[in-house]
Amino acid sequence: xxxxxxxxGRLAPNYLFSEVARKIRIFQQENPEAHVIKMSIGDVTxxxxxxxxxxxxxxxxxxxxxxxxxxxxxEQGYPFLAEKICxxxxxxxxxxxxxxxxxxxxxAKSDLGNIGDIFSADCTAAITDPVYPVYxxxxxxxxxxxxxxxxxxxxxxxxxxxxxxxxxxxLCYPNNPTGTTLTRAQLKxxxxxxxxxxxxxxxDSAYECFITEEDIPHSIYEIEEAKECAxxxxxxxxxxxxxxxxxxxxxxxxxxxxVDSMGNEVSLNGLWRRRQTTKFNGASYxxxxxxxxxxxxxxxxxxxxxxxxxxxxxxxxxxxxxxAGLNFRGGINAPYVWVKTPEGLSSWEFFDLLLAQTHxxxxxGVGFGLCGEGYVRLTAFNxxxxxxxxxxxxxxLTL
Amino acid sequence: xxxxxxxxGRLAPNYLFSEVARKIRIFQQENPEAHVIKMSIGDVTxxxxxxxxxxxxxxxxxxxxxxxxxxxxxEQGYPFLAEKICxxxxxxxxxxxxxxxxxxxxxAKSDLGNIGDIFSADCTAAITDPVYPVYxxxxxxxxxxxxxxxxxxxxxxxxxxxxxxxxxxxLCYPNNPTGTTLTRAQLKxxxxxxxxxxxxxxxDSAYECFITEEDIPHSIYEIEEAKECAxxxxxxxxxxxxxxxxxxxxxxxxxxxxVDSMGNEVSLNGLWRRRQTTKFNGASYxxxxxxxxxxxxxxxxxxxxxxxxxxxxxxxxxxxxxxAGLNFRGGINAPYVWVKTPEGLSSWEFFDLLLAQTHxxxxxGVGFGLCGEGYVRLTAFNxxxxxxxxxxxxxxLTL
Numbered sequence: 001x002x003x004x005x006x007x008x009g010r011l012a013p014n015y016l017f018s019e020v021a022r023k024i025r026i027f028q029q030e031n032p033e034a035h036v037i038k039m040s041i042g043d044v045t046x047x048x049x050x051x052x053x054x055x056x057x058x059x060x061x062x063x064x065x066x067x068x069x070x071x072x073x074x075e076q077g078y079p080f081l082a083e084k085i086c087x088x089x090x091x092x093x094x095x096x097x098x099x100x101x102x103x104x105x106x107x108a109k110s111d112l113g114n115i116g117d118i119f120s121a122d123c124t125a126a127i128t129d130p131v132y133p134v135y136x137x138x139x140x141x142x143x144x145x146x147x148x149x150x151x152x153x154x155x156x157x158x159x160x161x162x163x164x165x166x167x168x169x170x171l172c173y174p175n176n177p178t179g180t181t182l183t184r185a186q187l188k189x190x191x192x193x194x195x196x197x198x199x200x201x202x203x204d205s206a207y208e209c210f211i212t213e214e215d216i217p218h219s220i221y222e223i224e225e226a227k228e229c230a231x232x233x234x235x236x237x238x239x240x241x242x243x244x245x246x247x248x249x250x251x252x253x254x255x256x257x258x259v260d261s262m263g264n265e266v267s268l269n270g271l272w273r274r275r276q277t278t279k280f281n282g283a284s285y286x287x288x289x290x291x292x293x294x295x296x297x298x299x300x301x302x303x304x305x306x307x308x309x310x311x312x313x314x315x316x317x318x319x320x321x322x323x324a325g326l327n328f329r330g331g332i333n334a335p336y337v338w339v340k341t342p343e344g345l346s347s348w349e350f351f352d353l354l355l356a357q358t359h360x361x362x363x364x365g366v367g368f369g370l371c372g373e374g375y376v377r378l379t380a381f382n383x384x385x386x387x388x389x390x391x392x393x394x395x396x397l398t399l
Numbered sequence: 400x401x402x403x404x405x406x407x408g409r410l411a412p413n414y415l416f417s418e419v420a421r422k423i424r425i426f427q428q429e430n431p432e433a434h435v436i437k438m439s440i441g442d443v444t445x446x447x448x449x450x451x452x453x454x455x456x457x458x459x460x461x462x463x464x465x466x467x468x469x470x471x472x473x474e475q476g477y478p479f480l481a482e483k484i485c486x487x488x489x490x491x492x493x494x495x496x497x498x499x500x501x502x503x504x505x506x507a508k509s510d511l512g513n514i515g516d517i518f519s520a521d522c523t524a525a526i527t528d529p530v531y532p533v534y535x536x537x538x539x540x541x542x543x544x545x546x547x548x549x550x551x552x553x554x555x556x557x558x559x560x561x562x563x564x565x566x567x568x569x570l571c572y573p574n575n576p577t578g579t580t581l582t583r584a585q586l587k588x589x590x591x592x593x594x595x596x597x598x599x600x601x602x603d604s605a606y607e608c609f610i611t612e613e614d615i616p617h618s619i620y621e622i623e624e625a626k627e628c629a630x631x632x633x634x635x636x637x638x639x640x641x642x643x644x645x646x647x648x649x650x651x652x653x654x655x656x657x658v659d660s661m662g663n664e665v666s667l668n669g670l671w672r673r674r675q676t677t678k679f680n681g682a683s684y685x686x687x688x689x690x691x692x693x694x695x696x697x698x699x700x701x702x703x704x705x706x707x708x709x710x711x712x713x714x715x716x717x718x719x720x721x722x723a724g725l726n727f728r729g730g731i732n733a734p735y736v737w738v739k740t741p742e743g744l745s746s747w748e749f750f751d752l753l754l755a756q757t758h759x760x761x762x763x764g765v766g767f768g769l770c771g772e773g774y775v776r777l778t779a780f781n782x783x784x785x786x787x788x789x790x791x792x793x794x795x796l797t798l
Contacts, residue, residue, distance in 0.1 A: 279513060
């Protein structure tokens with residue numbers, strides 16, 4: 001019988017969301033009249049913006065005519081989209097990124113999952129705790145050593161620098177699940193550290209569109225030296241409601257180098273290009289056209305409206321959770337609010353209590369890592385009406 | 400500086416198609432009046448069928464309304480498509496595959512590239528020569544040992560069983576690049592061998608829609624015992640012109656098992672499900688709806704017309720190449736014709752001669768592996784007019 005990748009046996013069972021769903025299902029069976037509001041939802045609820053819908057229609061027509069039909073496209077994405085990304089997401093913020101430093105894909109999750117292919121299996125990965133489970137699981141699958149960086153009340157959810165050697169550093173800001181951000185000065189500490197020790201930062205900025213405050217960097221490349229030490233992952237999922245469309249991109253500057261076992265300097269941009277041309281065939285043409293449309297004037301207005309809608313929900317969450325006397329972080333430059341459980345209650349105990357008393361479902365923080373124990377996550381992605389109703393119920397919570 | 404995956408340094412430079420393009424470009428510069436016909440083309444030329452275009456329009460509208468908007472879908476694909484695949488591609492041929500044995504993705508290339516994740520890096524891969532370069536390159540990237548199985552004039556392009564132990568066996572039938580097929584009896588030899596030695600066959604049937612003859616299996620699961628030893632990769636690229644749309648699927652039967660280092664039996668379906676849920680977020684919803692549409696009565700008629708169009712081109716190729724006095728294989732159940740170069744000419748020499756004399760571009764066989772030396776590949780994917788014109792020119796070839 002064929003030998004399998006043994007590392008899969010070391011993966012923790014991934015039951016967080018299925019367990020949340022199971023508990024809601026049981027509660028609903030026992031309380032058929034209860035109206036459960038899911039503030040655990042990680043998916044968006046607003047439809048695709050009209051500009052993207054129109055572009056999808058045009059692309060459908062393109063595909064139906066021999067003259068405009070597009071078959072295999074460039075594996076790294078079409079220039080029409082890469083150029084818009086460089087112009088709107090980088091040049092507009094004073095950052096010089098060239099289209100051949102941009103790799104368009106079917107989503108940030110794929111890229112974050114596959115990026116490990118280009119690094120040595122001997123590398124050590126530094127990962128914050130609590131965290132989006134994909135960083136952990138994909139490194140376990142490769143058999144990499146993982147160093148966890150605790151984010152706690154004591155450090156204000158801002159991880160300290162690693163105390164042992166690391167090669168890859170996963171940072172996600174604005175953060176999922178804690179909703180915290182790093183200032184320019186705080187992020188520069190990481191860039192300086194990575195350059196000093198020769199590490200590469202894998203910077204997940206899937207939630208950058210929710211940033212409203214001045215001093216919070218939208219891109220790690222706002223720290224100029226980051227081009228020598230950082231890969232940035234971006235997504236259209238939350239920016240433009242592309243969770244079901246599937247499109248994102250990864251930036252790997254030409255200045256970013258690694259070293260092979262012979263001591264030769266190697267371009268990480270070149271390695272990823274080779275990886276993508278070999279194992280990927282480009283993102284869907286109609287989907288890239290829809291993504292391009294969000295960079296039109298009407299597209300920009302429409303996605304701003306959606307982001308503002310979710311930010312308004314986040315403000316309602318902050319107000320409601322605060323009024324209920326609970327401690328929390330996040331919800332300002334992020335769609336997530338990270339709520340401290342009342343004294344003595346574990347993540348799951350507070351989940352149960354909230355569901356029983358208010359019929360509101362949250363996500364237990366311990367599902368994101370050991371340091372998430374004692375917290376729950378609420379999201380701003382439900383409808384305004386549901387968000388308001390949930391906060392009204394929570395205001396009557398008795399602890 | 401970070402250590403990179405050293406195996407990337409062992410990849411052969413992938414310059415086949417860029418070298419073909421470079422030579423055509425130079426020829427065109429030196430002969431500006433020449434009309435070059437690309438019979439090297441691997442992409443389809445016919446537009447997406449109307450049924451798929453209409454479905455794409457409907458899905459665009461779905462995405463534009465909150466009531467019908469679809470966000471994150473199942474990582475393994477929507478049941479509406481998996482059920483159609485089971486019904487039309489398997490049950491209709493008497494094969495029982497359940498929807499949870501089907502994994503829908505953004506294309507067969509991604510799945511063929513990523514499938515190695517679930518197997519031990521110690522596994523040895525058996526790969527035919529000549530071959531689609533993705534099988535070779537993805538195994539080199541993982542550092543796997545590769546055993547090549549020569550396909551030559553002597554064995555009629557049908558590889559012999561490996562003479563040393565192997566764990567993974569890549570088979571592609573109808574074959575790219577040789578256009579050859581295996582009969583049911585020939586394929587059963589491989590299934591029996593894999594079961595005997597405990598190997599897994601990775602069966603790429605991306606070209607199954609071109610099969611017209613009775614005794615050629617469309618699926619490896621037409622050999623019943625294959626469920627215990629084979630993974631099948633399918634693509635909508637050539638079947639329905641999805642090269643730019645991006646959709647394919649992989650079948651991993653529940654009966655297929657591997658073993659971990661503790662000697663525990665492990666379900667390969669379960670491992671791939673864990674890989675996909677961790678590193679992939681599902682194929683695009685509108686694209687899955689377009690794929691679903693090809694299983695409607697009108698969709699079936701329309702994709703049959705396209706396949707027949709290309710098969711008609713293939714027949715013209717066979718007729719023309721034969722009339723020119725050249726030896727060849729393929730072009731009956733496949734869109735590829737594998738042409739023996741005239742006595743004494745290498746693949747590239749014949750490429751140059753054909754381009755100079757007839758202004759027809761082909762693909763040098765040596766680009767697909769050492770055993771491809773002395774052959775060139777012609778494809779049936781150009782238009783009927785271009786195919787007829789190319790054969791007319793080749794009929795006047797002087798050797």
